[in-house]
Amino acid sequence: IDLYLVGVGTVGNELLSILGESNQDQICLKGVATSKKMLLSESCFDPNKIGNKLKESGDKFDLDEFLDNTGEQKGNKVFVDCTASTAVSQKYTAILDRGFSIVTANKIANTLDYGFYQSLRENASKNGVSFFYEANVGAGLPVISTMQNLLSTGDKIISIEGVFSGTLSYLFNTLTAKMNFSELVNNAKSNGFTEPDPRQDLNGLDVARKLLILARETGAELELEDIIVESLLPTGSESIDSVDGFLKHLGQFDGEMRVKVKEAEAQNKRFRFIGKYEDENASVSLQKIGREHPFYELQGSDNIIAFRTRRYPNQPLVIKGAGAGAAVTAAGVLGDIQQCLVSN
Missing domain, CATH: 3.40.50.720 (NAD(P)-binding Rossmann-like Domain)
Incomplete structure (x- = not known):
């Protein structure tokens, strides 16, 4: 060719x-x-x-x-x-x-x-x-091809759930109650783990786009605006001109995030930023999950996607690995x- x-x-x-x-x-x-x-x-x-x-x-x-x-x-x-x-x-x-x-x-x-x-x-x-x-x-994970193979062999998708962002995976796999969220975001940016403007990661739209692509594979005639997106950006973030200005603004909400993480740790739970499609509804949000959830042990910046289907109704088919990088x-x-x- x-x-x-x-x-x-x-x-x-x-x-x-x-x-x-x-x-x-x-x-x-x-x-x-x-x-x-x-x-x-x-x-x-x-x-x-x-x-x-x-x-x-x-x-x-x-x-x-x-x-x-x-x-x-x-x-x-x-x-x-x-x-x-x-x-x-x-x-x-x-x-x-x-x-x-x-x-x-x-x-x-x-x-x-x-x-x-x-x-x-x-x-x-x-x-x-x-x-x-x-x-x-x-x-490079075989996400779309696996899904297409399931559908072409007569399986039916019940739900799609995933951590689709390497950046957000890294942030919430690393964050503890002893850390400032804004400092973690800043360090991730310095190490090249985020977009040059981290707001492009934190607004959740990249995750929504990936979820939309998978939902459409099932035949769903969804549009991007049909997906309910819970942004991680505090109010007023979008109007700030500079990235440094945004990071300083984000620091004002460190206490609020620390309270959430401390509460989760006390319950032996962890935060994951999850996209989910089920019953023709699609959403993207920060969720608190327990040990029983397949995403609980996620590490580093890995992606993880779980398909519940007619053939895999109870234990989902799970694909996990590096979901970002050249x-x-x-x-x-x-x-x-x-x-x-x-x-x-």
Whole structure:
């Protein structure tokens, strides 16, 4: 297959490294682009060298020109999106119509309005191409593929429950009553465990988007605004201009959080930020759980997802592991690229 990669940030660079290190002789890298520049070739680029080459040269990025590099070739070309761009996501239907399969780590397309979500699947089917997005939820964990396999073999999903954010997993797996929550958030930010602006983690919307993607896999015609989201941001946080200003504001609520955690510890319970879909209702909130809960022993920044189904009604099917990080996300993307080899 011929590969056209857009986005050579953290995940895109890691994907190039994996392609360069492993024997992927069935994959030919023919195009690489950032939001500003692109390089195209009629032969195959060396994944180990293309990053530096793109820094030194390249034409101004134009998506139509980027896609035109294949001419009339059809059926063995794959567009890989490692950006976080809404503009690129909105072009997916047109990209599928041009005979490209799409592999994406970018979760935006699957969380836009339901009509667009449906059109992606219809266009892929109509054009005989594939649309894969395993890395949208849980990075390299086999979350979406496991769910699709359950459904395609006749199982019925009763509920989906998960800790979908590596950042929030780390925060609440680490937090004790002796700590200031604002200091923990600040330290996590300094160590690269949060977004540059931690409000993007604490507002719960990233978790809501991941839950929406899984709920839609069941056939639920949900929109993002249908999900009840309990933000962890104190009142007034969104209007503060600077990140430092926000962290100082967050510190005013350390006492309130400490009381909650102390109460939980006295009850031998722990806090987890959980997304849940059941009975056509979806919600995202901070929950206090006991030892009987499958998420109680969660550690570090791991993700955990539990599916209760007709076949797994009492003991849920649980997937747990690293749900964030460039290496595992890029591996999830490469797994989908390899699926295109099989599907096409």
